[in-house]
Amino acid sequence: TDRYAVIGNPISHSQSPFIHQEFAQATGQDISYEKLFADIGKFNEVVREFAAAGGKGLNITLPFKGDAFRYAGELTERARAAEAVNTLAFRDGKVYGDNTDGVGLVRDIVENLDYPITGQRVLILGAGGAVRGVLEPILEQKPASLTIANRTVIKAEALAHHFARYGKVEAVGYDALEGRSFDIIINATSTSLNNEMPPLPHGVFTPRTLAYDMVYSAGLTPFLQRAQGENAGMLADGLGMLVEQAAESFSIWRGVQPDTRKVTNMLREVLA
Ligand code: ATR
Numbered sequence: 001t002d003r004y005a006v007i008g009n010p011i012s013h014s015q016s017p018f019i020h021q022e023f024a025q026a027t028g029q030d031i032s033y034e035k036l037f038a039d040i041g042k043f044n045e046v047v048r049e050f051a052a053a054g055g056k057g058l059n060i061t062l063p064f065k066g067d068a069f070r071y072a073g074e075l076t077e078r079a080r081a082a083e084a085v086n087t088l089a090f091r092d093g094k095v096y097g098d099n100t101d102g103v104g105l106v107r108d109i110v111e112n113l114d115y116p117i118t119g120q121r122v123l124i125l126g127a128g129g130a131v132r133g134v135l136e137p138i139l140e141q142k143p144a145s146l147t148i149a150n151r152t153v154i155k156a157e158a159l160a161h162h163f164a165r166y167g168k169v170e171a172v173g174y175d176a177l178e179g180r181s182f183d184i185i186i187n188a189t190s191t192s193l194n195n196e197m198p199p200l201p202h203g204v205f206t207p208r209t210l211a212y213d214m215v216y217s218a219g220l221t222p223f224l225q226r227a228q229g230e231n232a233g234m235l236a237d238g239l240g241m242l243v244e245q246a247a248e249s250f251s252i253w254r255g256v257q258p259d260t261r262k263v264t265n266m267l268r269e270v271l272a
Pocket of ligand 1: 125126127128129130131150151152153155188189190191196197198199
């Protein structure tokens with residue numbers, strides 16, 4: 001039995017053990033997957049111990065994705081771009097770091113929701129770690145345009161500058177969205193966690209806009225309620241992204257791509 005875990009602080013709420021155990025069962029892989037708590041400042045110590053005890057891989061959640069980025073010896077391009085790692089693999093004495101958040105989001109939108117990103121006008125709300133983790137895979141899809149709106153405009157500008165080598169990114173404040181509309185609007189702010197929403201002007205949604213909230217919840221978040229009220233064409237929360245990023249991690253570790261639909265449906269039922 002190969003040992004895996006998700007490390008975070010807090011960690012008790014994590015759905016990752018359930019998701020990976022389902023993947024393992026469905027693909028006939030003999031693995032265990034647990035939750036690993038680390039005190040702030042103790043990330044390296046806990047990871048070193050886990051790997052020394054034979055652990056084969058880790059998922060990393062808040063607030064340690066930057067620590068994991070610095071811990072990894074070998075990085076994928078998308079992890080390097082994000083400067084954040086959500087997947088570590090311990091293999092042949094080496095520590096490989098990857099970031100599967102962006103590909104998880106892209107797959108959920110393009111494959112599960114069947115909504116192309118290529119050629120579309122994409123708006124991302126927020127400029128924190130959640131955005132940093134997904135920009136490179138989104139730009140790889142070649143959207144017609146990519147706009148980042150943030151309350152603190154200078155943070156959006158810094159991201160646009162950092163990712164300029166992967167494609168053109170426009171950075172704006174929320175006021176500048178007045179009179180504009182977009183095909184895909186992704187809420188990557190932390191507002192939904194506080195039952196709030198970003199200060200979006202009216203009119204940004206159209207009847208063919210996909211409104212996507214990276215946070216998942218049983219009911220509609222305030223952002224999705226607004227999108228619905230403005231007749232956005234499609235509403236989605238981040239549950240699909242959660243399962244897709246896990247599937248990509250699983251495939252990095254085990255070399256098999258698990259089916260995600262069944263696990264997403266099961267989680268949706270548990271949430272409801
Ligand atoms: P993370 O790294 O997890 O994304 P973060 O860096 O704290 O967390 O980022 C949270 C994001 O939500 C930021 O873009 C933040 O905007 P600011 O950069 O201006 O702080 C955004 N955010 C949080 N509360 C918000 C609110 N009430 N309205 C608009 N944006 C908000």
